[in-house]
Amino acid sequence: MRIHRLEIEAFGPFATAQHIDFDQLGAQGLFLLNGATGAGKTSILDAICFALYGAVPGARQEGKRLRSDHAAPSAEPRVVCEFSARGRRFEVTRSPAWERPSARGRKGFTTQQAKTLLRERVAGGWEEKSSRNDEVGAELSDVLGMDRDQFTRVVMLPQGDFAAFLRSKASDRLELLQKLFGTQRFEAVERQLARQAADAAKAVEENASELKMLLDKVASEHGQLGLTEAGTETDNAASGTVTDPGLWLADVEAQVGAEWKRREEQANQADSVSIRLSGALREDQEKTLRHGRLRAATQRSVLLELAAPRALENRELLAKHRRAAVLSGQLDAVDAAARKYQEAEARMAQLRGKLAAASLEAENPDAALESVKASIAILEARLPDEQRLEELAARLAVQQRDAARQRTAAEAAAAALKQLREDATLVETRMEPLVPVAAQMAETERAAKAAAELVGIVSRYSSAAGELNLLTAGHLEARTASQDLRQQWLDVRELRLANAAGELAAALEIGEPCAVCGSKEHPNPAAAVRTALSLAQEEEEARVRFEDSEKTVGQLADQLSSAAQVVAGLEAQGGATDAAEADARLAEARSAAAAAKEAADLLEQLRGRQEKLAQRLLTVQEEHAGCLQAEGQALSTAVLLQEQHAVLEEALSTLRAGYPRLRDRLEAVTEDCALLQAAADAGSGLVRAEEAQQEASASLEKALLASGFSSATEARNDILAPADVVGLETDLADFDAETARLDELFANEDLVLAAKEVSIGELPLPEAELAEAERLAAVAADDARATALAAGLAQKSAETVRRLRSDYEALAQAGNGPRMRARMLAELADTARGAGDNGYRMSLNTYVLAARLEQVAIAASERLVAMSDGRYTLQHTDAKAARGAKSGLGLEVVDEWTGQRRDTSTLSGGESFMASLSLALGLADVVQQEAGGVDIETLFVDEGFGSLDEQALEQVMDALEGLRDGGRVVGLVSHVAEMKQRITNQLQVVKGRHGSTVRIAEAVPV
Template sequence: MRIHRLEVQAFGPFAERVVVDVDEVSAGGLFLVHGPTGSGKTSLLDAVCFALYADVPGARRKQALRSDHAAPETVPQVVLEATVGGRRLRITRSPEWYRPKKRGGGTTRVQPSVVLEERGAAGWAAVSTRHDEVADVVLDVLGMGLRQFSSVVMLPQGDFAAFLRATPEDRREILERLFDIGVYSDVEQWLADARRDGAAALDGARLGLQGELARLDDVLGAVAPPSGGPALEPESTLAETPVERLPERLAEVAASLTERLTVSMTALDAAETAEAAAARTLAEARATADHRRRGEQARARLAELDRTGEQHRDRAAALAAADRAAGVRGHLAAAARARAELQAAAHEVGTLEQVVHALGADPGTAPVAELARQAQALDDVSAALQRDTVTARELRAGLERGEDHRAGLEARRVEADAALPAAREAVEVAATEVDRLSADGARAVDLAAAVREHERRLALCERVEADRARLAALEPRLLAARDDLSGRLAALIDLQQRRLDGMAAELAAALSDGDPCPVCGALEHPAAAVAADPVTTEHLAEAEQVVAAARSALSVVEVEVGELGAAVRTRESVLDGAGRDDVEAALVAARTAHTEAVAAGHALAAATTALQRRRTEAERLAGEYESLTGTLSALDERLVEVAAEVEATAARLSAGLGAHAGCPCGGGPDAQRHTRVRQALLDLAAAHDAADAAQSRLTATLDDLGSALAEAGFDTEAGAEAALLPVAEADRLRDAVLAHERDRTTASAALAEAEVTAALAAEPPAIGDLEAAVAVARRTVLAAGSEHDALRRAARTLERLRPVLEEACAAVGEQAGRQARIRELADTAGGIGPDNTLRMRLSSFVLAARLEKVAILANERLAVMGAGRYLLEHTDDRAARGARSGLGLRVLDQWTGRARDTASLSGGESFMASLALALGLADAVREEAGGLDLGTLFIDEGFGSLDDDSLEQVLTVLDGLREGGRAVGVVSHVADLRARIPHQVVVTKGPSGSGVSVRAGATAPAA
């Protein structure tokens, strides 16, 4: 995958649209992304991930991607252009966001969107706008998800530093996210599930068997032993019997039950025969006793009825009179209602007559109905009088208010006309002041830029002075380092010469007479050389190391002196010969001018506000004058109209009073009094009519009542009312009369029965003795039946469960064997089996192979970065205290030849190791993803922990990554990298958001 171009808008800290031309900045292969902390360096990487996967790595939420600095209506958007698998793709993606509503207040939700385009021969063509289809295309061409992509392409150093020091179990979780070991994890899970399910099934089978056996034990335990003999299970319960002995025990229990059933059946038949005979005798005795009791009760009831005969006859007579009176009950009620209606009508007439007198409209001898009709005929006249009276009063009051209002308006118009010339003159003065201040304030921006330029030049002067001072301080160190190196070299040369001289003595020491000299071949050695001060190879090696150290120290000082000298020359060329005094004087002058311009700008705002206020006041006075003039003209016209309406209303009032003078209400303009009098007369006429009708109804009702009393046999209305009884009392008397007659009939019929007569003549039977005999026989039957039922239930239960239990025994044995094999295999694959000494899961074993490959790939880079000192090693040593093993990682120090824990590395060493590990993991994941060529890589932070030599070695490795046209982006805020990597993406931040600029090969600005 090769990234060509990235465009970001309203995303993260970037409020405005920023464009990163990756092709331009990565022309040299290696480029730097730098900027202050929080400026948005990592947000650019997040934008790449969001364009591809609609998500960002880490804990950041998609809902918080939109920039808080952006304008409310700005659309958040990321555009990524890249080549993947030979296809040139462009993805434009926008997250969910909220824009202001077009109407009203508040916001409305905007759905996330995506557009995938591909460039062909004819240009860009749309491929899809659906999120799922775009996700499928990205997954198809990249072959990896967001987690793998962010780990392989982004290389976050913090994550891999943690991976370097992680425990095997934590390292396993990281590797699982990077490598697809789903098939092995599925095997582990399948075996674990099979072990759990098998154990559960075996436990369930055992519990089911034990449950059935317990039920059978309960049934067998309920069977009483025969004649106090032993129970069916003398040894132990069936539930306690071993599974392999259960079939034999079940056969023994079945044989015993069959024998007991035969005996219990015979005993039950005999007991039931004896019980039937005793029951028949008891039933006959109870029937005789029942007939005797009925006869005695009938005699006693007849005697009691004879004693209450007189009361029975009185109740019957009262009941007959009440039945006759009930026939005239309706006539009596009708007469009472008619009397009440007549009384109420008379009372209503009296009340209304008092109301009419109170209103002062005494009808005298005139018919009330005629007066009411006269008042009704004048209703419209009275209402018109009322309306005209109110209208006349309101018109007069309005005319007075209008005249007062006109006087006030006229006074305000005079005031506005007098103030208008002064307001217009003030507007002209304020406009002149605004023009002057605007011209002065316009220079503030240019003067501010001049101040910043002079401040920058003054800072350059200070840095030049500081660098010169540092150069002066370095001169003694440089001379001392050179002298030290010269001395060390002289000592080394002296040792080398002495070593050469000593080599002859070493050869001579090995000579003996008769042996040839290895130099001249002579057999005699008359003057063998002797070393006065011998020098060994160890002495030479130590001296060479001392010289190398002195040379390195001199190189450090020379590099520092060279860098400071170059920096001084660069800054002096920028200053172009200007001295500190000249720069300071120019800065003071620029600041003074800028201060004056800023003051003019500040005053401009106040002057503009004053101008606007004075214009507003002048416009208000002119508008008020014109408005008052128009209002006065309209008011004069309206006052004339109101005066005419007053005269017309007065004429209508005079005519109306004349027409209303003969009204029964007494005349006058009061419409409410007219209405009350007219309604009182109408109500009184209606009350007279109602009283006449009530009198007629009462006369007719009394005639009907007399006829009904005579027909029912009553002389007077009072006699009929006295004979009346409440319904409940009449029902009670009727029930008593009928009950008396019914009881006499029933008692006489009972005494006439033959069985009753015979029972009264015989002796009373001994019921108690017969019941006791039946109870004894019944208990015998129940005991025999209970024993027989228990034996029969036990036999049926055993017959039903026996084949099931035998089959369950066989199944439990077979399942136990299979579960033992599955448990052993699952424990081994899960890393907890006794044979798995490393406690490694199957998936961990596969990941261990991946980790070993990663270590090999990482060492290819670490050998260069660490000068060949360190190598990463995968180890499967057993962890302490039974922890899981197999994913260990250690570092081999080739200087000492000993392996040690990765936590012992220094900060810089840890960075180099974690970077090598990240690159190795990226290579391994890329190989597993199908060998996808990643044309663009990003390395995020971590360079600040390196010294100069280590940084140089790391950059050498990164340069090696550029082979094949690959682009490598380094994300860091380390200042030294700006001088070492000329191609840069510079991220800046400010109160209104962050920005991006590209420097393709340009020299980085001086620090």
């Protein structure tokens, strides 16, 4: 993953839009991110993380307000990040939730929700992928291959975190490693195994509990029967300590079965005695009942004979009533017709009085009724006009109020227009002198930048010139020394060649040919000064010294040439300029740039004010014109409504006939109509009542002649009251029913048998003897029931014990498998969580993380060896922790110079920084591989370089420069002055009263 471009606006300390080109910044593979404390260096890293993941790193996420407090109230916070990953190029734009001022001048704020836009570059153009937060998050997570925690620890290396990680305990390292490597699945396996072991153990406990419960039930059944033969074994069953449950269950089952058979025999004997005594008792009781029923029937027969005369009299009265009751309908009709006629006469007299009081026609109400109905129809038809009149009055009042309100608004808008025009003129007057000054801002900034570069060039030229002089003197001295060494070498070589004749002469023998000339005579052999071996060795040493000096001269010549090129290049860029003059130019250029910047800022503010005034002016003009137009429309509508109201009022005043409202007159006429209608209806009712009375009287006369009554009075006298009729009918019905019942009773076989027994002298037992027989039968029955109940209980207990024994054997057999599984799962769960025989107390999750930590230590050691000049390496250790604490995530440092291993907390400040940096880089490599081989092409290292000495800083920088291999870009965040001199490509963050800004300082070409 490589970051190409970042844009920040109204975010963190950055009020205005800031553009960072990481491709330009990282052209040399290494750049420095520096700035004053609080300027916003870390905010740039926050912006990258927010763009990719929608949140800033770690603890800074909590309570952090992302929108810049320096930005304008209406400025939207925004971060744009362009990056490439997995061969694709993306641009993500994010805006956090923020409070925007309400529109149209209203007070308060409106919450703007967070926004996201993801685009991908396809075929030379940008193609929108998604604007939904969740979809963009899922897409970026898939492309980057890392979550936020991994990204902030792999791409943005926080040295403080890894220094703490280096010195922390094994238990503290667990949390960070688990977040980075995502080993929660192994913890889930541990928890799952623990749950399965607990469930299996619970199943075993439940099985044992169920077996114990079955034994308790068997013991309970045994105890209910009162058996004590089992003795101690029964007590053991109750306490759960039976030695052989199967043998004990068989013994109990045999005892219960024998007890059941014994009680069954007792029950059969008691039942036979009870049946015999109850049969004899039943015969005596039946005889006593028969004779009692005979005596009662005889008494009832005597009473019935005494009531016979009264029953005959009642029959005659009831017959007369029934003959007269046939005429009751005609009699009631005559009475009802007379009452209705009298009521109709009274009603008619009352209505005539009311008509007279209302000055209405009483003799012929029908004609008056028609006239009133016609008036009602006219009034009802005009009622809507009166409602319309009220509506016209209400609308007229509304239009008049609206016209007045629009007039007031128009006057206020006119006053606002005047004030806005005056403000616009004032702003334009202030802007005129600022325009030419602000136009020079870009030119003055370039001049200030050029002046600053010239000061730097002058300073570097002075240093380079001094270094060139030193190199020139050193080169001349080395050249002279090399020439002297060359002469020494040549002298020794000459001496060796001269001594070669003596060496050959020493080898000559008389009579043997010379190796040089071939002569066998040797008249004057040369004498050797020194041995050939010593001269050859001396010559070789002289040659080596000369060649070494030549190499030194060559190196110095190269350095001299490079220094001369640097001095020439700096001189060509103006490095020979006087330093005081360059400083004066810089101060003058910066002053001009500051003045232009101030003018440009003020001009920008005034232009914003001018634009707002112009927009407000247009708005108020539109409001003024709208108010005038609305006022005219309201006045026109009011005039039209007033004319319609006057016409309608004139038409309705005649119909009111002096009443306040048309509805009041309609109510009065409606009351008259109702009175006339009631009088007409009463006259018709009186005629009908008279005719009904005459018809009822004629019908009654005919019925009297047909029934044999001489008059209506005679018929009324024979009619009985309904209660009397019911009483007579009841008495007669009771007399007839009692007669029938006695006839049926004396015909019953029991009474016939009782009469026969009385005639022959067979009387029932006396009461005392019968009570004794009942007592003996009851005792026998109770004994039979008790023995039967005891036998039933024994049978039930025998069946229950047989069933419980079968259930116990089946349940015991079924529990074998769960017990074996529980033991296996318990051992497996203990192993996974590091318990049991695991002396290291290393869980499965810790074991996996220990393997990852070992990989991290190996990767970190490769860089720590280079940084520490081959002295230190990091090594994972699984040594047992003290006091039985969990082990497996230990780290120790190995001192290769002494061969000793020691704890990481013993490292010095600089050594700790190098170790923690190596650990961070190694961890980044391992996590990168773990994340599927994601290629990290942009890397940030945050702070910590101030604890290093000059040599250590040199070694660390060499290691960091090695990270550039393969095109990787490394950004270092630091305040160290020496790093500012070493790294020429810099991203500088400058803080100010109105927010921070960024700028890129590039290397000056030589």
